[in-house]
Amino acid sequence: MTRTNEISIGEKWQRIADETRNKARAMPPCEKRDDLLKKARQLDVAVNLNNLLSSEPKISK
Secondary structure, eight states: OOOTTSOOHHHHHHHHHHHHHHHHHTSOSSHHHHHHHHHHHHHHHHHHHHHHHHSOOOOOO
16 A cells, blocks of 8 residues: 655655754754764765665666
8 A cells, every 4th residue: 555645765864864963953062962963964875875776767878
């Protein structure tokens, strides 16, 4: 069963990355903040890879 109102995994990861980054920015410098920023960067990479792998292949002539 497919739901049409669900967001894509890339969109979900991007939202989590943004929320994580915002949470980290509200914290004073500490190890937990660094861990949250690292998680946000990892999610950004995952989103970029997902977009790259999901895109239509370009055919050169």
